[in-house]
Amino acid sequence: MTDQPPAAPLRIAHNAMADGSRAYGPSERAIISRAAFGDAMAEIGSWPGYAPTPLRSLKELASSIGIDRLWYKDESQRFGLGSFKALGGAYAVLRLLAREVSARAPGVPVTALDLVVGKYGKITRALTVTTATDGNHGRSVAWGAQVFGCNAVIYVPAACSDGRRKAIEAYGARVVVVDGVYDEAVRRAAADARANGWFVVSDTSYSGYMDVPRDVMQGYTVMVEEAVQQLPASERPTHVFVQGGVGALPAAVCGHLWESWGRQRPTFVVVQSQAADAIYRSALAGRPVAAEGALDTVMVGLACGEVSLLAWALLERGMDAVVTISDSAALDTMRLLAQGRHGGRPIVAGESGVAGLAAVLAVAADPEARTALGLMPDARVLVFGTEGATDPDIYAHIVGRTAEQVLAL
Template sequence: MKDIFSTAPLHHTAGSPAPSKAAFSVLSEQDFANACSEIMAWEGYEATPLVSLAGLAEQLGVARIDYKNEGPRFGLGSFKALGGSYAALRVLQRELSAKLGREISLEEIRNGDHRDACAQITLVSATDGNHGRSLAWGCQRFGAPCRIYIHAEVSEGRAEAMRDLGAHVIRIDGDYDESVVLAKTEAEQNGWFVVSDTSWEGYTEPPRDVMAGYSVMTREICETLEDAPTHVFLQGGVGGLAASVAAGLRQFYKDASPRVVIVEPDLAACLFDSAKAGKATTFAIAEETIMAGLSCGEPSEMAWEILSEEAADFLTIPDSIVAPTVRLLANGETGDEVVEAGESAVAGLAAVIAARQDQALSETLGLDETSRVLLIGSEGVTDPAIFEAIMAGADHV
């Protein structure tokens, strides 16, 4: 394995996993069932591939590595297609039911029965790219106007992808967390509705629906695997993906649920710092990471409630090992199926590779020749220009 993984500075802090309540109360089994039932009825739904990286597993000395490739999801390139669009549908359902004085079904909205009414309901969100693309896609399908707020470092390719889906895109000079504040402020001023993947005090329903939507991915994994994984390495960000997957695995496998390892950029380690502090903690981002979708300084309170009980380990990784991991997958360097992945998708895989070069860290994480590792390949090539630059040898884009 390349020297860059052997010398990469990974930092570890232990979580405080406890008998899980939040995995069943914050996100209930019924929340997951409702989301799966709806999303699996959408036109174009297909389960995404669970790719076996057997060659890499052999090289790393683990029993198996399974990589859930979310690149093909609804043609949008990322797992976010499951969350933002479903949450948008649920916001429209609540608002239309209140306006029309009767319970409006998701099917009615999905089938276009209320497009004129939906056209009067503006949905907004801040994004690093993929969540906004999902929201824009959902709004286009359901007939609602969409405004997306992006920060200075979001690539123009990702911005254009959202415009192509009909979104009005507003770029600010600040970072992701500042774009969240602006989206909230302008929504309050104009009577718009925020559809965010992060929660805060008094704002929980859309983020819960976003995380419920992600459960489709977890259900597909559990129904495909013959044996429970021993470990799952999950990208950080605000924590929504990680919390949803951790809760879904706990609900399915109960006491046999895998060890949850959270992986973040060392440049945006809000969950790592939260674990160290024992409470949700904001991280001051001074420099943007190559993993654009994980550049988040403030954790979702709802997600943290789950992760504080479920996560056994928190890791940070340097940007230096991200591009080599993208190339490793895309070039089939280990003899495995070729996977074209985005920068944020490979965080967990990069961490596993680097951790296996460090015997002490492997022992800390309980990684050995019997380990069955699950990874969430959260995005495909969502920005072709960045992917091409990485494949041409660039390690920073």
């Protein structure tokens, strides 16, 4: 796992369609909006165990790479699921079940508490949700199905580790392994859902399938607003680096900040694995383009070959650039955080979760890239650490310690 080939050169694709003067209008609000965020916040904020995750200031690391501020939103403990995905999949399951119960019992208001206590169990127990996942999203959907009272069948690509499969099964879901990459698991889940009358709860959208992915993305904005509220008074980031597989997360972050801050929004950079670079290729082409090859990367949460259409509708004008990073950059960043070399308490972060920070470090070390993205000494950078040790065995192999040992340092 840790024996990686030499890192390929850092790649940057500037988005020629980026429009910093464009107002956040009705077409954008139809995807992500502060109004819909209010609904998501009211719901998710009422769930047992909800608490804002910490925004960590990596002061010494910022100083060492020659920038003013570096903030890291740490999602490693979100709802005990270990990733930000808990905000999206479970919220979308709730919304879907509420709609389905209301359709079968018109005029009856349905609350999350009603579903949790099984008030409509006769209806929900007959329903099945399904999705494709590399791990975290499927765990969130399975958790939501267990909490709100329906069945779940989760499709994973062959490369999904045993640890991540078992974490999904722990919430009562049935896991189906697909002999192929993530995008093939997406197609298999959709086909089986049509054949069996199941409901797809995916974080990627495609023609004819938009409503549920919109709910997933809107759930993510809870994390974004938390970060906004946790920033020091009168300080805003000049740059935001966000990792993206299908693009749902960066689109949610981009849309929320775009609507909130308008023309004063930060330079927005999407980060991808060099081996799974659909958004990078799409930025170069000016339209959605699929990645090529086997999508073989340790950043399994980013190992997606196609861009979500909803995500692209926001990113095509809202993102400024896309950066691709090597596996070794991600692994080195995991170790840096675990060893506390950022200047604070050790942080547990997974392979995909560190991608945004890894990109900042890679850009800062490359004078040409640094100039190209305006990462100057007065830069204030926000990144999202989107997962913790979601496969404990893999994490321990990479870092040399278990997550528990890291946190005990």
